[in-house]
Amino acid sequence: MKRIILVGKPNSGKSLLFNQLTGLRQKVANFPGVTVELKSGRMGQFELIDLPGVYSLQSLSRDEEIALTHIRQAMEDADTALVICTLDASRLQTSLVLGLQIQAMAKAHGKQVVFALNMFDEMQRHGHVIDLKAFEQALQSPVYAISARTLYGIAEFKDAITALATQAAPAPIPVDQDANRLNNQARELAQQFGMQSSIVLKNQNRIDGFLLHHLSGSLVFLVIMFLLFQSIFTFAAPIMDAVEAGIGDLAAWVTGLMGEGMAADFTRDALFGGFGAFLVFVPQIMVLTLIIGLLEDSGYLARAALICHRPLSYFGLSGRSFVPFLSAHACAIPAIMAARTIESPRKRLITMMTIPLMSCSARLPVYGLLIAVLVPERSYLGGLVNLQGVVFFGLYMFGIVTALVVSSMLAQSKTIGEQQQDMPFILELPTYRFPHWKPLVRRVLQSGKAFIYRAGPVIFAVSVVLWALGYFPQGSNLEHSYLGMIGHWIDPIFEPLGLDWRYGVAILMSFLAREVFVGALGTLFGIDGADEHVGDLATQIQQDGLALGAGIGLLLFYVIALQCVATVATLRAETGSNRLVTLLVVGYGLLAYLIAMACAQLIG
Amino acid sequence: MTSMLTPAMTSSDSQDAAMTLWDAPKGTVALIASVDTGLDPQVQLRLRDIGIEPARQLICLQRGPFGGPVVISVADTVYSLEQPIARRIRISPTV
Ligand SMILES: Nc1nc2c(ncn2[C@@H]2O[C@H](COP(=O)(O)OP(=O)(O)OP(=O)(O)O)[C@@H](O)[C@H]2O)c(=O)[nH]1
Ligand SMILES: [Mg+2]
Numbered sequence: 001m002k003r004i005i006l007v008g009k010p011n012s013g014k015s016l017l018f019n020q021l022t023g024l025r026q027k028v029a030n031f032p033g034v035t036v037e038l039k040s041g042r043m044g045q046f047e048l049i050d051l052p053g054v055y056s057l058q059s060l061s062r063d064e065e066i067a068l069t070h071i072r073q074a075m076e077d078a079d080t081a082l083v084i085c086t087l088d089a090s091r092l093q094t095s096l097v098l099g100l101q102i103q104a105m106a107k108a109h110g111k112q113v114v115f116a117l118n119m120f121d122e123m124q125r126h127g128h129v130i131d132l133k134a135f136e137q138a139l140q141s142p143v144y145a146i147s148a149r150t151l152y153g154i155a156e157f158k159d160a161i162t163a164l165a166t167q168a169a170p171a172p173i174p175v176d177q178d179a180n181r182l183n184n185q186a187r188e189l190a191q192q193f194g195m196q197s198s199i200v201l202k203n204q205n206r207i208d209g210f211l212l213h214h215l216s217g218s219l220v221f222l223v224i225m226f227l228l229f230q231s232i233f234t235f236a237a238p239i240m241d242a243v244e245a246g247i248g249d250l251a252a253w254v255t256g257l258m259g260e261g262m263a264a265d266f267t268r269d270a271l272f273g274g275f276g277a278f279l280v281f282v283p284q285i286m287v288l289t290l291i292i293g294l295l296e297d298s299g300y301l302a303r304a305a306l307i308c309h310r311p312l313s314y315f316g317l318s319g320r321s322f323v324p325f326l327s328a329h330a331c332a333i334p335a336i337m338a339a340r341t342i343e344s345p346r347k348r349l350i351t352m353m354t355i356p357l358m359s360c361s362a363r364l365p366v367y368g369l370l371i372a373v374l375v376p377e378r379s380y381l382g383g384l385v386n387l388q389g390v391v392f393f394g395l396y397m398f399g400i401v402t403a404l405v406v407s408s409m410l411a412q413s414k415t416i417g418e419q420q421q422d423m424p425f426i427l428e429l430p431t432y433r434f435p436h437w438k439p440l441v442r443r444v445l446q447s448g449k450a451f452i453y454r455a456g457p458v459i460f461a462v463s464v465v466l467w468a469l470g471y472f473p474q475g476s477n478l479e480h481s482y483l484g485m486i487g488h489w490i491d492p493i494f495e496p497l498g499l500d501w502r503y504g505v506a507i508l509m510s511f512l513a514r515e516v517f518v519g520a521l522g523t524l525f526g527i528d529g530a531d532e533h534v535g536d537l538a539t540q541i542q543q544d545g546l547a548l549g550a551g552i553g554l555l556l557f558y559v560i561a562l563q564c565v566a567t568v569a570t571l572r573a574e575t576g577s578n579r580l581v582t583l584l585v586v587g588y589g590l591l592a593y594l595i596a597m598a599c600a601q602l603i604g
Numbered sequence: 605m606t607s608m609l610t611p612a613m614t615s616s617d618s619q620d621a622a623m624t625l626w627d628a629p630k631g632t633v634a635l636i637a638s639v640d641t642g643l644d645p646q647v648q649l650r651l652r653d654i655g656i657e658p659a660r661q662l663i664c665l666q667r668g669p670f671g672g673p674v675v676i677s678v679a680d681t682v683y684s685l686e687q688p689i690a691r692r693i694r695i696s697p698t699v
Contacts, residue, residue: 056653058646091680097653183653190680197680204682205665214669306684310672319673319686424647425673425686426654 003047004165005074007067008086009098010053011430013118015039016148017086018050019439021158025446026050027334028439029296031323032428033341036063038070044162046081049074052340055094056179057101060423062340062348071102075109081165086116089123089130089145090431092194096186103141104182110172112164113141116157121147122431128195135193149436204431211303221307224300229396232288232364233389239283240368244536247276262474265527266467273526274463274519277537278455281365281515282448285330288361289447290440292330297435301326302427309425315404316411318342318425321351325403328358329396330447332567336574343423350410352574353584354403356562359396361451362514366558367395369518372538374551399559451515458512459519466505466520470527478502478528497557497593498550498600502528507554511563549603553596560592623697625664625674626690632664632697640692647689655679656693 006014010032019026022041027034032053039050051070052063059065074080083106087095099115106113123130136143144160146153211217251272258264295301301323309319320342328335335355342348359367371388378387469483478484487501494504502524510517518537525540562568562585572581622637636658639651651657655678665682666675673684685693 056650058649058653060646060650093679094654094681097655179649179653183655187655187679194680197677200680201677201682205677208666208675208682212666212669212675214667217669306673306675307669309684309686310668310670421644423644424689425684426650426689427673427684429675429682429684 001047001079002045002081002165003049003074003079004043004082004084004161005049005051005071005080006084006086007051007071007102008053009055009088009095010428012053012086012088012095013148014053014086015050017116017118018048020148020151020154022048025442030299030430030433031296031301032430033063036337036340037066046165054098056098061343075105075111080111082161083111083113084116084161085113086118089117089119090195090200093186093190096189097183100182100186101179104175104177107173107175108177110169112167112170114161114164115139115141115143117143117145118148120145120152121150123195126195126199130193138189207432208303208429212306217307221304226393228291229393230389231291232284233392234386236284236287240280243283244280247272247279251276265471269526270463270467270523274523275460277522278365278459278515278519279452281368282451284364284368285361285451286444286448288330290444292327293440293443294435297433297440299430299432302429305427306429315407316347316350317407318344318347320425320427321347324351324355325358328355328360330361332356332358332360332564333570336570343425346422349575350407352571353410354407356567356584356588357399357403357406357560359399359559362455362564363558365515365518367392367555369538370551370555373541373546374548395555395559398556402560455513455515459516462509462512462516463519463523466523467527470524478524496600497553497596498547499554503554514558514563547604550600552603553599556599557592557596560588560595562588622694624691625676625693625695626687628664628695628697630664630667634662634664634695634697636660636662637694637696643692654681654683662695
């Protein structure tokens with residue numbers, strides 16, 4: 001298949017354009033360095049390839065290196081039919097520095113180039129007018145004014161690139177690829193056709209004056225971080241209560257219809273008890289995605305990275321580690337990939353190794369359940385501070401602090417990523433933007449769906465298996481079921497943690513996916529329970545009795561332990577080291593166990 | 605604003621008109637005097653491509669909070685640069 005590649009400076013809208021042309025949903029955010037790997041999609045009879053952004057033909061980080069390697073390959077490849085180079089219309093000079101280098105390279109290889117003058121809506125909003133005909137003439141390649149956001153000019157652009165890509169390739173021509181000359185030309189073109197930088201940067205600089213000021217800036221940063229973690233709890237609480245009540249009612253109604261018997265027991269304990277207990281947490285995942293999405297769209301992430309750079313340096317990390325750490329609170333896998341933008345290989349490695357300590361959304365159900373069991377619902381300062389919310393925040397902080405401690409220990413070690421050279425921290429601060437609502441809403445819904453689809457089948461299967469093992473031989477209680485017999489073997493492992501075998505089974509099962517913990521406990525307590533109705537699981541556990549120390553230990557265990565197979569696989573691929581990953585799994589596992597044991601023994 | 609012209613006190617070799625970018629007070633408009641040639645060649649080329657090369661203009665927008673990276677604008681873009689690199693760029697302030 002013939003290919004079209006999308007090249008451009010970081011944050012110039014390549015991925016949004018890619019999405020509009022292919023109908024796919026690649027990640028778009030207002031931060032330079034969002035795309036970190038090749039993404040491919042279909043556009044008509046062509047394959048369209050979205051690349052990580054680059055500033056020039058020199059790479060400083062892994063993501064840029066990936067893009068440049070592919071660009072060089074694509075130039076040699078006979079199947080490359082067209083090179084689209086995006087230009088940010090409000091930042092012509094920076095865009096053209098890369099644009100002209102790419103154009104020269106393409107001409108030398110006999111490849112067609114078309115310029116997509118993107119962000120045209122922003123240029124128009126500033127009242128700037130550009131003489132497109134003259135610009136096209138000066139560039140000597142076709143130019144299309146588009147906006148990937150408002151869709152201005154997209155239909156024409158699509159037709160035009162289809163036509164261009166179908167044409168026969170031009171003959172390679174010798175061109176002067178001297179970067180100094182091209183950079184000068186970029187500067188002249190920008191002066192002639194571009195906007196004045198004082199106009200483009202005016203708003204941005206005013207806001208930065210406040211957000212990067214050492215006092216107001218740090219204050220805003222701390223407030224945003226606190227609100228982020230607090231709101232996952234507070235915003236989602238009412239929706240979660242509603243979902244929980246809904247599931248409870250539905251369970252009562254359905255089992256009421258079914259009458260007594262094994263089928264009703266199964267429906268109540270395995271389906272509603274196991275699976276239902278997990279569904280309650282979908283709203284929290286969605287709130288988390290919404291808030292991270294708002295931060296990403298606004299342009300604040302780059303500022304946060306800047307503010308964090310110095311403090312994170314003390315721990316052997318970079319300001320660029322901030323963005324992967326933040327997104328790790330949704331899921332560790334994209335976060336490990338995002339670490340590719342970190343300029344220093346050593347800091348990148350340390351970041352990847354500590355990302356699993358950030359509390360990803362799979363832990364939310366575990367935290368939510370155990371907090372409801374252990375922490376009374378109490379508010380202070382007129383409802384402003386909620387005790388459960390504070391504990392929630394504390395768990396997140398515990399993960400972050402542990403990550404920092406581990407980082408500084410790794411940074412002391414001489415063997416970690418020493419071979420390669422460190423690149424300096426140079427980060428572009430993008431324009432502030434209002435959120436792009438439609439994709440954001442879609443992404444929030446998608447996150448809920450993905451959460452259910454990913455862990456749902458596992459939880460369902462585990463619930464069914466546990467239920468069967470726990471229900472039979474029929475008439476026996478849980479203690480004397482098949483599961484109970486198996487459970488007693490593993491009792492000694494969990495006894496030092498102050499937990500009985502039912503928790504042990506749930507913990508072991510959660511190595512499939514952390515959320516399974518809640519589903520598994522739901523099923524076990526369902527079989528065990530007084531079985532009139534599916535009450536909420538937290539109340540059942542409270543009635544059953546869970547010691548405070550053991551409960552806290554269990555929470556901290558889940559903060560630390562690396563229990564996710566997909567994370568392990570991603571780490572292995574990105575670090576290229578089996579030994580390192582094994583070390584991490586064992587190390588974090590032991591640490592988690594010891595902390596849990598200490599809690600159980602000391603607090604009681 | 606005369607304060608812009610006084611060399612930063614921390615600058616040890618303030619005899620020549622140039623100071624390092626790291627020492628420039630907020631609001632300084634300056635021409636780049638030199639970029640340390642001892643820097644990694646790849647970094648030097650990158651700096652050149654984003655417009656940090658002799659005789660280009662830059663504006664120092666913010667001192668980094670708590671010794672963090674400085675914020676500058678070059679051409680149409682705003683960048684932040686950490687201390688080790690900002691130290692190796694010499695500038696001569698213009699009014
Ligand atoms: N106003 C406006 N914003 C746009 C336009 N195109 C993209 N954006 C916004 O620009 C930001 C960057 O878009 P991306 O598509 O992620 O940019 P990218 O070039 O893929 O960035 P990297 O993957 O980091 O290289 C996002 O906030 C988009 O919403 C446009 O035409 N107009
Ligand atoms: Mg992208």
